[in-house]
Amino acid sequence: AGIGMTVNGLISEREGRISNAKPFHTRCAEIMNARRLDHALGAILQTDRVCSVNMVMGQDEGDGAGEIVDIEAAPDRAAYIYPREGIVTHANHFEASPWAVSQIERLSASTVYRTERLRRHLTRHRGQIDMETIKTGLRDHFSHPGSICTHPDDTFPEEVRVATVSSFIIDLTERCIFATAGTPCTHEYTRYTLA
Numbered sequence: 001a002g003i004g005m006t007v008n009g010l011i012s013e014r015e016g017r018i019s020n021a022k023p024f025h026t027r028c029a030e031i032m033n034a035r036r037l038d039h040a041l042g043a044i045l046q047t048d049r050v051c052s053v054n055m056v057m058g059q060d061e062g063d064g065a066g067e068i069v070d071i072e073a074a075p076d077r078a079a080y081i082y083p084r085e086g087i088v089t090h091a092n093h094f095e096a097s098p099w100a101v102s103q104i105e106r107l108s109a110s111t112v113y114r115t116e117r118l119r120r121h122l123t124r125h126r127g128q129i130d131m132e133t134i135k136t137g138l139r140d141h142f143s144h145p146g147s148i149c150t151h152p153d154d155t156f157p158e159e160v161r162v163a164t165v166s167s168f169i170i171d172l173t174e175r176c177i178f179a180t181a182g183t184p185c186t187h188e189y190t191r192y193t194l195a
Contacts (some may be wrong), residue, residue, distance in 0.1 A: 002059050002060040002061060002062075002066075002172050002175065003031065003032065003034050003035075003036075003037065003040050003057065003058070003059050003172075004057070004058050004059075004060075004170045004172045005028070005031050005032070005040070005055055005056065005057045005058075006055070006056045006168060006170065007028070007053060007054070007055055008053075008054045008090065008091070008092055009052075009053070009054070009092055009104065010052040010053060010054050010072065010073075010074075010092060010093070010094060010100075010102070010104060011052060011102070011103040011104045011107075012052045012074045012075075012094065012097075012100045012101060012102060012103060013100075013101040013103065014052065014074045014075045014076060014077075014100070015051055015052060015075065015103075016075075017075050017076065018048045018049065018050055018075045018076060019050065021047060021048050021049050021050045021075070022047055022049075023050070024049070024050065024051065024053065027043045027044055027049075030043035031043045031044065031055075031057065036059070037057065037058070037059040037067055037069070040057050040059070041057060041069065041071070044071060044073055044078075045071070045073070045078055048075055048076050049073055049074075049075050049076075050075065051075065052072075052073060052074045052075065052094075052100075053073050054070065054071065054072050054073070054090050054092075055070070055071045055073065056068065056069075056070045056071075056088060056090060057069055057070075057071065058170075058172055059172065060172035060173050062173075066172060066173075068082075068083055068088055069081075069082065070082070070088050070090055070096075072090075072094050072095065072096055072097050072100070074094075074097065074099075074100050077097070077099060077100070078097075079094075079096040079097040079100075080096065081095065081096045084119075085123060085126060086126065087119055087122045087123060087126070089115045089116075089118045089119045089122070090115055091110075091111040091112075091114040091115040092104045092108060092111040092114075093105055093111045093112060095115060107160055107162060108146065108150070108162050109146065110143060110146030110147065110150065113143075114147075114148050117140065117142060117148060118137050118138070118140070118148055121133075121136070121137040121140065122134070122137060131169065131178070131189075134169050135169070135184065135189060138167050138169070138184050139184045139185045141185065145163075148164075149164050149167075149183050149184055149185045150162055150163050150164045150183075151163055151164075151183065163183070164183045164184065165182065165183075166179055166180055166181065166182065167179065167180045167183070167184035167189070168180075169189065175193065176191055176192060176193045177191075177192045178190065178191050178192075179192060
């Protein structure tokens with residue numbers, strides 16, 4: 001159906017308040033089985049959630065007819081981010097939810113600049129964005145190791161170190177995914193075609 005989604009973690013002060021909600025992975029399966037974007041959105045929005053999550057969802061109907069919505073979902077609330085000048089980016093903190101007290105910055109402060117850094121990179125190339133432009137942005141090492149392409153920071157205790165473990169580029173028009181099996185700076189993107 002041309003529905004695509006990406007998921008990244010969010011943590012809010014609202015975690016743990018709802019314990020009997022539909023499991024996250026069940027929602028993901030419902031999204032991927034949806035035939036229309038409104039049904040995909042409903043899978044995450046129609047009932048409360050156990051944990052916070054950010055999901056960028058989109059649908060391409062061909063001939064440039066598509067839509068993308070970024071959902072910041074806490075257990076009992078949600079906010080929405082829409083593309084600006086055709087570009088939507090998101091890191092690991094709540095960006096559009098004034099009611100959410102974001103907690104992820106305590107683990108990874110770099111989240112507060114990664115979104116805008118990638119957006120600026122893509123905006124500079126607007127009208128000429130191709131696969132290499134996107135890959136370059138996702139391989140960015142500004143403020144390494146706390147960069148868009150994140151590496152473990154040896155100055156932190158091992159149990160709180162974070163890293164980019166895979167990078168994904170989804171092409172809804174071509175119905176394919178490009179993914180790395182590790183950090184995008186050291187691993188090539190492999191193309192996977194979707195049926």
